[in-house]
Amino acid sequence: MSFDIMLHTPTFILAMPLLFAFLTILVSKFSKKFGEMTFLLGLLLTGFFVFLMSYRIFTDGGWIYTFGAEEVTTRNFFRITFIADGFAALATITIAITAIAAGIYSFGYLEKEMSSDKFYTLFLLTLGGVNGMVLTGDLFNLFVWFEVTSVASCALVAYENYRGRSVEAALKYMVLSTVGGLVVLFSIGLLYGQYGVLNYALLSGSISRTFLDKLALALLLVIFAMKASSVPMHMWAPDAYGEAPGPATPFIAITSLGSLFVLFRLLFGVFGVGIDTAAIGAILVILGVLSMFVGVTMALVQNDLKRLIAYLSVSQMGYMMMAVGVGLATLNTVEYQNFGELAMKGGLFHMINDGVYKALLFLSAVAVIHKTDLRSLNDLGGLAHKMPYTTMFFLVGALSIAGIPPMSGFSSKLLIYQSVYLYNPILAVIALVVSIITFAIMGKVFFNAFLGPDQGLTDGEVSNVMLSGMAILTAVVILFTLFPNLVVSEIVTPAIEALTGGVLP
Amino acid sequence: MTLESILMTLPYITVVVLFSLGLFTVLFKKNLIKIIMGIALMQNGANLFLVSLAYRRGEYAPIFTSAESTDMVMPTAHALTLTSIVIGVATTALLLSFVIMIKRHYGSINTDDVRRCKE
Numbered sequence: 253m254s255f256d257i258m259l260h261t262p263t264f265i266l267a268m269p270l271l272f273a274f275l276t277i278l279v280s281k282f283s284k285k286f287g288e289m290t291f292l293l294g295l296l297l298t299g300f301f302v303f304l305m306s307y308r309i310f311t312d313g314g315w316i317y318t319f320g321a322e323e324v325t326t327r328n329f330f331r332i333t334f335i336a337d338g339f340a341a342l343a344t345i346t347i348a349i350t351a352i353a354a355g356i357y358s359f360g361y362l363e364k365e366m367s368s369d370k371f372y373t374l375f376l377l378t379l380g381g382v383n384g385m386v387l388t389g390d391l392f393n394l395f396v397w398f399e400v401t402s403v404a405s406c407a408l409v410a411y412e413n414y415r416g417r418s419v420e421a422a423l424k425y426m427v428l429s430t431v432g433g434l435v436v437l438f439s440i441g442l443l444y445g446q447y448g449v450l451n452y453a454l455l456s457g458s459i460s461r462t463f464l465d466k467l468a469l470a471l472l473l474v475i476f477a478m479k480a481s482s483v484p485m486h487m488w489a490p491d492a493y494g495e496a497p498g499p500a501t502p503f504i505a506i507t508s509l510g511s512l513f514v515l516f517r518l519l520f521g522v523f524g525v526g527i528d529t530a531a532i533g534a535i536l537v538i539l540g541v542l543s544m545f546v547g548v549t550m551a552l553v554q555n556d557l558k559r560l561i562a563y564l565s566v567s568q569m570g571y572m573m574m575a576v577g578v579g580l581a582t583l584n585t586v587e588y589q590n591f592g593e594l595a596m597k598g599g600l601f602h603m604i605n606d607g608v609y610k611a612l613l614f615l616s617a618v619a620v621i622h623k624t625d626l627r628s629l630n631d632l633g634g635l636a637h638k639m640p641y642t643t644m645f646f647l648v649g650a651l652s653i654a655g656i657p658p659m660s661g662f663s664s665k666l667l668i669y670q671s672v673y674l675y676n677p678i679l680a681v682i683a684l685v686v687s688i689i690t691f692a693i694m695g696k697v698f699f700n701a702f703l704g705p706d707q708g709l710t711d712g713e714v715s716n717v718m719l720s721g722m723a724i725l726t727a728v729v730i731l732f733t734l735f736p737n738l739v740v741s742e743i744v745t746p747a748i749e750a751l752t753g754g755v756l757p
Numbered sequence: 758m759t760l761e762s763i764l765m766t767l768p769y770i771t772v773v774v775l776f777s778l779g780l781f782t783v784l785f786k787k788n789l790i791k792i793i794m795g796i797a798l799m800q801n802g803a804n805l806f807l808v809s810l811a812y813r814r815g816e817y818a819p820i821f822t823s824a825e826s827t828d829m830v831m832p833t834a835h836a837l838t839l840t841s842i843v844i845g846v847a848t849t850a851l852l853l854s855f856v857i858m859i860k861r862h863y864g865s866i867n868t869d870d871v872r873r874c875k876e
Contacts, residue, residue, distance in 0.1 A: 399844045416862030417873050423855040430848045437803045445810040491874040
């Protein structure tokens with residue numbers, strides 16, 4: 253049997269970040285330049301394998317990658333599975349685009365840092381952890397990658413440990429993540445004690461409506477919603493996003509998005525068969541509406557640029573939870589054909605959209621903070637004169653997050669408005685109002701920080717490396733803007749089929 | 758209810774006590790070190806829960822001896838517990854190192870004093 257590299261891509265997507273995480277810190281001992289190149293190579297190789305895996309998924313369909321025994325039996329414990337299907341492709345593509353852009357950006361940002369090698373190592377470890385979380389096919393593995401992501405991303409938040417505030421934010425995040433991880437472990441125990449299996453596919457066949465199943469579902473839902481920074485468990489997010497070192501900020505946001513991907517996988521793939529989907533879908537919708545509304549309201553009163561975008565990110569998470577919640581609530585009914593599928597399309601398209609434009613917003617905000625050393629909107633002003641490119645990138649991100657036509661954010665939000673209107677008209681009204689408030693907030697930020705007379709806050713544009721990191725994301729946003737149909741039909745639709753079709757055995 | 762069935766539920770009662778004690782400490786104590794001690798209690802509770810689940814009456818430990826392989830207990834839960842212990846050490850170490858840095862920056866480890874992020 254020949255070695256089919258395409259078949260083994262899921263392993264490489266995990267192996268590359270983990271291998272290069274430690275190679276980078278080793279090479280950096282000899283030369284900083286080579287260390288950076290090792291880091292970049294690790295990122296690009298991960299992206300390359302994500303591309304290969306997605307290509308095979310989109311052409312030949314998904315497959316299950318197994319470590320150990322190939323046969324599926326309940327007593328076969330030397331078996332770990334990775335699920336390489338359309339949903340995993342959507343998740344890993346989103347993660348890879350953001351990681352590569354933020355990674356390139358970090359070269360410019362960390363130019364004068366002495367210990368940048370530690371940053372690169374933690375960054376790659378987080379990347380490996382998130383990829384593992386979205387690819388894995390059993391709960392044991394999920395717990396391990398959950399903890400890898402928690403430890404690496406918390407250490408990343410505390411990277412600028414000469415500031416007390418970043419350590420404080422990291423401690424909050426870490427306490428929540430650790431308690432969350434233990435609750436996940438507890439609910440894994442509840443499921444294992446009943447059925448003796450941890451594999452998603454085997455579990456989904458045996459889940460019934462026992463009290464313990466409901467308890468496990470509730471615990472998992474709460475913890476992954478917490479990691480996805482959904483209101484009312486969003487308290488850690490503004491602190492962690494606000495205090496994380498600049499280039500890592502979009503990546504901490506991506507770990508939240510990764511948790512949301514895992515939550516959807518668990519709800520549809522593991523619990524989807526045995527639970528009351530209408531009720532759980534309604535809970536997801538309620539969480540989504542709360543996140544949208546509270547997030548945007550808190551963003552209104554923020555003065556700190558990064559915290560403001562963090563709250564907007566909480567509110568964007570709400571859109572996805574609401575849309576996918578509508579999809580889950582109508583699953584297996586006639587209504588799913590009418591509007592549920594459209595809601596899923598909107599929700600999942602919004603996830604990949606949001607991952608990209610939010611990263612762009614964070615990176616351009618960080619560019620401003622990096623150049624001026626100011627974070628408060630009251631102090632900023634007139635930056636467009638000296639930083640024309642950053643201004644342009646910020647504008648693209650701002651228009652997209654506000655859902656202004658024809659930007660990519662508009663295409664996904666339009667799908668959401670259309671479909672949730674048929675589920676409940678009030679939801680569509682709330683979504684529209686939140687969008688309008690988001691536009692107002694972005695307008696305020698743009699006028700405050702970038703327009704007006706030049707106040708001499710900065711001596712010029714950020715370095716070309718940082719600009720190119722933002723340019724990659726801008727290019728992707730514009731690509732999504734120009735070809736929304738292509739993205740929906742080629743990337744999002746296979747993901748929905750994989751999600752609702754159940755986990756491959 | 759026989760004595761044996763009471764004894765069999767004893768580990769689970771201990772799990773509930775450990776877990777709730779830990780959760781109580783995390784939620785209501787103001788000293789950061791005590792919060793981390795609460796997390797450690799919860800970790801032990803979760804580990805004990807998994808180990809108790811893995812116990813099956815009349816089956817053998819999963820070590821390859823002359824016993825029939827179908828009579829052996831599945832070692833999944835044991836593997837999970839070992840993994841969880843290792844992860845627990847890592848998270849506790851990271852949490853404690855955060856507390857050291859917080860003490861350096863804030864001069865206090867009381868949660869009332871450690872709230873600069875909200876300003």
